[in-house]
Amino acid sequence: MTRVHTLIDTPIGELTAVAEDGSLTALYFPSHKRMPDAATFGERTAVGFEAVTEQLAEYFAGQRRDFDLPLAPKGDPFKLKVWALLREIPYGQTRSYGQLAAALGDVHLAQAVGHANGKNPISIVVPCHRVVGADGSLVGYAGGLERKRFLLELEESAEVKAGKLF
Structure with missing residues (x-):
């Protein structure tokens, strides 16, 4: 290695x-x-x-929506499932911890999903910044909420410029 x-x-x-x-x-x-x-x-x-x-x-630069890189995050099977699910959140969209828990088959896993999300080692590429609170609020981010807001606004701006939201 x-x-x-x-x-x-x-x-x-x-x-x-x-x-x-x-x-x-x-x-x-x-x-x-x-x-x-x-x-x-x-x-x-x-x-x-x-x-x-x-x-x-x-x-x-707003020219890439998906990353095409070989990834090898280190984590237990549950974390790996959550991180794989994060990669399915489309560019410019968000999901709540509860929505991700439901996608995993158990809405009671929201807190565990939040914990796994917080341990994501591959920021941006595995888009944990696209996960928000149930009410849409910005909560928890290893890079700080200012960076999370910047990334979400970057993606929103690119979507608007591309005419995807009209």
């Missing part, structure tokens, strides 16, 4: 991308809540991160 990392400049700060054997395992914000020790990220290199860097630039 070869683990490496790089730093990527974005409009919401410098992101740390971590990969193992060519698959993205993490994408962290500056001062990310629950970020592991940077000593575990491996050697710093730009090699192998060209696709994630390019796709993030396209996303922030």
Whole structure:
């Protein structure tokens, strides 16, 4: 197993991308809540991160709605199910924790879904920012609510510009 990392400049700060054997395992914000020790990220290199860097630039420019990257998040089976479900939330849309729990077959899992969502290691690419409270309020985000708001507004703005909401 070869683990490496790089730093990527974005409009919401410098992101740390971590990969193992060519698959993205993490994408962290500056001062990310629950970020592991940077000593575990491996050697710093730009090699192998060209696709994630390019796709993030396209996303922030409003030109990319879906990411096409090899992913290898680390988590237990429940977390992996929740993170897979996050990837199904369409660009420019949101879901509540309860809606995700219902999609998993048990509305009583909303709190567990929230916990798993908060542990998502691949921010933006696995769009945990698209999960909101039952009343539509912005709640919890490892990168901070300001970044969550920015990402949701970016996606909303791109949808409006594309004429998708009219």
